[in-house]
Amino acid sequence: MQEQAKEMTLFDNLEFVEKIDSLIQNNESTEVEFKSAKGGFPGSLWETYSAFANTQGGTIILGVKEKDHKFYPDGLTKAQVLKYKKEFWDNINNPTHSSANILNDNDVQEGDYNGNYILVFSIPKAPLDKIPVFIRGNHENTYKRNYEGDYKCSKDEIYRMFADADIRKISRDSKILPEFSIENDIDKSSLEQYRRLFVTKNPTHPWLLLDDKNLLQKLGGYRIDRRSKTEGLTLAGMLMFGKYDSIIDPYCCEHYFPDYREYKSSDSNDRWTDRVYPDGAWEANLFQFYHHVYPKLTSVLPKPFVLKGGSREDDTPTHIALREAFVNTLVHCDYSVNSNITIELHKDCYIFKNPGSLLIPISQYYKGGDRLCRNSNIQRMFMLIGDAEKAGSGVDKIMQGWEYANYLKPKLEVDTGINKVILTLPLVSLLSPEVTDYLKSLFGNTIERIGHNKFLTLATCCSEKVISNNRLQQVLNIHSADITKLLKELCEDGYLVSTGNGRWTRYTINESFKKYKIKNPADNISENVASNVASPNKPHKPNSRTIELRTEIIDFCCEYHTIGEIAQKVNRNKAYLKNHIIPQMVAEKMLERAYPEPTNPNQRYIAVKK
Numbered sequence: 001m002q003e004q005a006k007e008m009t010l011f012d013n014l015e016f017v018e019k020i021d022s023l024i025q026n027n028e029s030t031e032v033e034f035k036s037a038k039g040g041f042p043g044s045l046w047e048t049y050s051a052f053a054n055t056q057g058g059t060i061i062l063g064v065k066e067k068d069h070k071f072y073p074d075g076l077t078k079a080q081v082l083k084y085k086k087e088f089w090d091n092i093n094n095p096t097h098s099s100a101n102i103l104n105d106n107d108v109q110e111g112d113y114n115g116n117y118i119l120v121f122s123i124p125k126a127p128l129d130k131i132p133v134f135i136r137g138n139h140e141n142t143y144k145r146n147y148e149g150d151y152k153c154s155k156d157e158i159y160r161m162f163a164d165a166d167i168r169k170i171s172r173d174s175k176i177l178p179e180f181s182i183e184n185d186i187d188k189s190s191l192e193q194y195r196r197l198f199v200t201k202n203p204t205h206p207w208l209l210l211d212d213k214n215l216l217q218k219l220g221g222y223r224i225d226r227r228s229k230t231e232g233l234t235l236a237g238m239l240m241f242g243k244y245d246s247i248i249d250p251y252c253c254e255h256y257f258p259d260y261r262e263y264k265s266s267d268s269n270d271r272w273t274d275r276v277y278p279d280g281a282w283e284a285n286l287f288q289f290y291h292h293v294y295p296k297l298t299s300v301l302p303k304p305f306v307l308k309g310g311s312r313e314d315d316t317p318t319h320i321a322l323r324e325a326f327v328n329t330l331v332h333c334d335y336s337v338n339s340n341i342t343i344e345l346h347k348d349c350y351i352f353k354n355p356g357s358l359l360i361p362i363s364q365y366y367k368g369g370d371r372l373c374r375n376s377n378i379q380r381m382f383m384l385i386g387d388a389e390k391a392g393s394g395v396d397k398i399m400q401g402w403e404y405a406n407y408l409k410p411k412l413e414v415d416t417g418i419n420k421v422i423l424t425l426p427l428v429s430l431l432s433p434e435v436t437d438y439l440k441s442l443f444g445n446t447i448e449r450i451g452h453n454k455f456l457t458l459a460t461c462c463s464e465k466v467i468s469n470n471r472l473q474q475v476l477n478i479h480s481a482d483i484t485k486l487l488k489e490l491c492e493d494g495y496l497v498s499t500g501n502g503r504w505t506r507y508t509i510n511e512s513f514k515k516y517k518i519k520n521p522a523d524n525i526s527e528n529v530a531s532n533v534a535s536p537n538k539p540h541k542p543n544s545r546t547i548e549l550r551t552e553i554i555d556f557c558c559e560y561h562t563i564g565e566i567a568q569k570v571n572r573n574k575a576y577l578k579n580h581i582i583p584q585m586v587a588e589k590m591l592e593r594a595y596p597e598p599t600n601p602n603q604r605y606i607a608v609k610k
Helices: 002-026 044-054 078-092 155-165 188-201 212-219 235-241 286-298 317-331 362-367 376-384 394-404 433-443 445-449 452-464 469-475 480-492 527-533 544-556 563-570 574-587
Strands: 032-035 058-062 064-067 070-073 108-113 116-123 143-146 149-152 222-224 231-234 258-262 274-276 341-345 349-355 411-415 420-426 496-499 506-509 591-593 605-607
Touching (some): 002 116, 032 044, 044 143, 188 286, 212 235, 231 235, 258 286, 274 286, 286 317, 286 341, 317 394, 317 420, 362 411, 433 445, 452 480, 480 496, 480 506, 544 605
Antiparallel strands (some): 108 116, 143 149, 591 605
16 A cells, blocks of 8 residues: 555656646746745736636645746745645635635645655636626726736726626616616617517517517516616627617717728738728617628628528638627727727638727637626527527637638637636638648648648648647647647757747748748638649649549539639638639630639539530
8 A cells, every 4th residue: 555655646747747847838927927935935826817817717836936038946945835725725716815715625726846846726717796806805906917927907907897796696788777768879770770670580489579668678678676666778789779979878888899800912011992880970889890891701701502402501610700700809898998890801700809808718618518607688689580599609609600611720818907708710621721831831741741730730730820829729639738749849850940038929921931932822722733723824734633623613514603602612722722723724715714703702613515
């Protein structure tokens, strides 16, 4: 038994050493903080505890000092570490020192690291009923975490935390606005359009017989408070159906400003080419904003030719995912923040930005399932007309829809500096032939045998230009310590180049490996690929892959099809087909256009019969 216990202790300590090695290699980041304890228990640990608990959680390593961006153990003894551990538990359970203890015994570990004792605290994101987590008996001592470290929250931020803590009891958009009325402040045409969509979705629903006030009450847009006996339009009713001038009244939502921007260039510094915002030409409530913008978002998605029940079915899982991402931005927004809702369409991605914080840990977001909602009434309004999934399933639909299209995995970020949650939906096929050919042109044909996770890392870097350890944790299904090791090996082997230190470390493709000049890395098309789709006036000999692709396109185009439909059918990048393959096939009289002018927005193609 003693030998078994000895082996178990040795195994546990080996795991502890590997854990510390991994954390030190990652250096300090948004989720990791090292603190020296040579001179005693550091008081700054409590600020970091509050910051981690109020943001996305993190790890504090006590007994490690930093010098010149490198980290060294303090040389603490076991007796010192046990003393600090007792001091920590005494204080975290003292309400005058910490407002909440969100840890259990397993969240605090001590161990021997090469002869030095270290204490590790794993701090989770606090549950909503515990936030804000503050220290020293005063809620003004509330902290949040960003890339700069820990910072004290403003009074407005603390107020919003208290408000979020109550959303399990009452939705944020349930607030009654007695200063407003249906007659003066609701846009009747918006409510009528909503009724028509409701009829289409639920033609026999009993609510359709109700007048405007009672319908709004059923939807959550009008509420009667039983205790105070007050009644009136709710924040949800005003945001969804209100007149814009009424919505931005200081008694309603003065910071409200939904903004859609479309960029045709891949350069984010270029000016937008299309924009939808409250310009006075339309009532810019949420209902109208959604129905003005959604068709613009879907215009770049391919619509496959699928028959269902004798009718054409255009609503693919990718369309459902896009719709859910859009609605999520509106229903999870914190409308009390002085910031804009922003929707952006770029050549290679969608970006959805909503003011506020994320109510759950990012790791839970990617797992899907049950999810809290700030504005559950607005969510219900969209659900009843078929524009949102049932509560808790939305994230699953987003992930499934993007996986269905073989696009790069969506990326969620929380920017505590500007108080925004940012969701990016890439429009780049991660393992498409274009990406594979691009990597081969840089590193040679043997690159496909490098290993799945390493190849996936290079493909992600190829598509996104820059990657980090945090980003790969969302892409690869492996531990962060293994990601650290993987990135180090890719750098040592010359595939990647790292820049920055610690939390700022970023990785890019090593361009010195290139064999050919890349004309347009943003589209993942290398010159050796482009040589197979050269100018129509320059004869060339296509390779076997191009011949196979052409044959597949000809077989499909027995009747007229758009480039989007062709791209969906042959599983290729739309821009790649539009700029290279299709023009070449037209020039060689394999395909012919439905309209003589190439830029016709209704252009379609059909195979030439021979």
